[in-house]
Amino acid sequence: MTKRLFSFLPMLLLVVISSCESNKKEKITYFGGKIINPKSNSVVLYSMDKVIDTFYLNKQNKFLGKLKNANEGLYYFFHGDENQYIYLEPEDSLMLRLNTWDFDESLVFAGEGAERNNILIDCFLENEKDKKAFYNYNKLDPKNFKKKVDYLTKQKLKTYDNYLEHHTEETEGFKQFLKVALTFPVYEQIEKYPIIYAKYSDSGDFPELDKSFFDYRNSIQINKDSLMYYPPYFQYIRTYLYNKTYALGHPSVKSNYSAKFTLDLLKVIDKNIKSEVSKNVFLKQTVISHFYNKSSCNINEKPFNKFFELSTNEEDKNQIQKIVNDSKAVKKNNTLPDFNVINYSNTEIPISKIIKNKNVLLFFWSPEYYTENYITSRIKYLSKKYPKVSFIQIKIDGTKNDNIKKNTLSNQFYINNKSDANLFLTSKMPRCILVNKQGKVTNGYASFSSFNINPYLKALSEN
Structure with a gap:
């Protein structure tokens, strides 16, 4: 396998100076680097399912985090909607460099702990x-x-x-x-x-x-x-x-x-x-x-x-x-219970008005389970395959400022905690509800990403 090395002299020098000034009784681990073409302003470090720390990028798109008495073992970091795994040991000074346009292929490490993370x-x-x-x-x-x-x-x-x-x-x-x-x-x-x-x-x-x-x-x-x-x-x-x-x-x-x-x-x-x-x-x-x-x-x-x-x-x-x-809250062959959604002009609208005389898929989503890039590509694919179905995206616990920029704005809405839609979204898990032109539910709990949604969409488009 290819060994890939590079130099982060300014950052590594900072790590060395900081190490000399740190409390000798504490074991300090440094994690930092540079993000080229950043997708957000931070890097979030996890251990198992727990957030360890959030490190913010400076004007040069660099970050440097300091961990006190970190345990040896597996960690992973998120930047934007992508992540990768690292193995840290106490007193490491691990520096990374990556380009988000080619996230995994461009990722390389330098500093103490680099050899094990490069392999x-x-x-x-x-x-x-x-x-x-x-x-x-x-x-x-x-x-x-x-x-x-x-x-x-x-x-x-x-x-x-x-x-x-x-x-x-x-x-x-x-x-x-x-x-x-x-x-x-x-x-x-x-x-x-x-x-x-x-x-x-x-x-x-x-x-x-x-x-x-x-x-x-x-x-x-x-x-x-x-x-x-x-x-x-x-x-x-x-x-x-x-x-x-x-x-x-x-x-x-x-x-x-x-x-x-x-x-x-x-x-x-x-x-x-x-x-x-x-x-x-x-x-x-x-x-x-x-x-x-x-x-x-x-x-x-x-x-x-x-x-x-x-x-x-x-x-x-x-x-x-x-x-x-x-x-059980939304039953097949019944009329969809009415509830209000909010568009990105901050106007509250009954869902019955939006779906009137349409075959629709209502996709209730949360960024905890789906990335915006995936939603965009999936909507594009399904819309092309089933052009007679309207694909309405409704963000759970959304705000007026967080629509999906690449998708058609008129098909995007959000709900707040006052919407009656919360009566069937108590788990906060994503779900799709398929409704025909007559306002009747044809599938009350479909999965946005499952292949098995296709027969239901096909039947709906032929309605």
């Missing part, structure tokens, strides 16, 4: 390339697929050994993390193989696999809370759990997961994930994602009841209960 970004970029190769590997028979992944795994471990040979001072924590960064994306592809193979095959059947196909499972750990926010780790565990559920005898899923599959998956999570925190994360993610993937207000409450039985997180259970309640 991590190289891992990320290599894994993105590997994903493209697997489009073809997944069509191979099991024997030839295994040859490909065995070779790739050996190359990853060779990279691991070479790095440690030249960096003998690395901590045990980083050694373990680096191995995960290198190998878990490959392990995820091994777990995905039978699922994807079944989709490609004419019969739709899973392939017959040798007993040694999943031997690597014996050498890894799947209960590390500290890595649950690291995508390669989380994505591997999730795929592993799905594969274990399919192994119970479920057929390949083409579109919707059955209630029985969801129930069994929740049980598999409960059995295999020992960490209470991680278990709760997977339970919540499963029940929400399956409901949204279905993209229908027809709700089967058995999986939800199993979730309530297994989860120990009261906050999660409260939110899921609100989703269930929200799904």
Whole structure:
């Protein structure tokens, strides 16, 4: 892998001077850098799901943050609507440089801690390339697929050994993390193989696999809370759990997961994930994602009841209960309950007036779940595919100053806490409601991003 180095002499000098003046009893970690073509005025640093600090850019688009007694481990930073992961140790002075026009590919590090973070970004970029190769590997028979992944795994471990040979001072924590960064994306592809193979095959059947196909499972750990926010780790565990559920005898899923599959998956999570925190994360993610993937207000409450039985997180259970309640508040074939929205001229308007005699998709959204760039591209795609449907965007808890600039302003609105729409948005989760020209609801809880919304939009456009 390519080693990429650069110089941040002014910033590094500042770090050194500041270090000399700091309290000797405290371990100070510095994190800073320069953002080219910034998308916002700050960089936000996280550890797991907690905000550690927000660092603001100066006039030169540089920032410098100072962390006291920071713990060693995985962090991630956000700038604009993109993010990347870093590994910090006490007394690091990690400086980055990136261009938002090519966020990941341009990202490089300098300073104390740079070597380990440069290899991590190289891992990320290599894994993105590997994903493209697997489009073809997944069509191979099991024997030839295994040859490909065995070779790739050996190359990853060779990279691991070479790095440690030249960096003998690395901590045990980083050694373990680096191995995960290198190998878990490959392990995820091994777990995905039978699922994807079944989709490609004419019969739709899973392939017959040798007993040694999943031997690597014996050498890894799947209960590390500290890595649950690291995508390669989380994505591997999730795929592993799905594969274990399919192994119970479920057929390949083409579109919707059955209630029985969801129930069994929740049980598999409960059995295999020992960490209470991680278990709760997977339970919540499963029940929400399956409901949204279905993209229908027809709700089967058995999986939800199993979730309530297994989860120990009261906050999660409260939110899921609100989703269930929200799904029942707008009923299919009924007239849409009227409520007021506010346009970006700050005028309050009844929704019944906006949708009168139109086939519409009402998309209630929040920046917590969707980026503006994604909404823009998705609206553009759906509008072109279903030109007879009006796509109305309604921001939850919005203000008069935060419309999506690239989208048609006349189709954008927001609601405040006084709107009756809040009666069916108690969870604050995004949802789509489809309404025909007669004002009748044809789908009360569709998902904006699910492929399964398409048949409902097609039927609506033919109304």
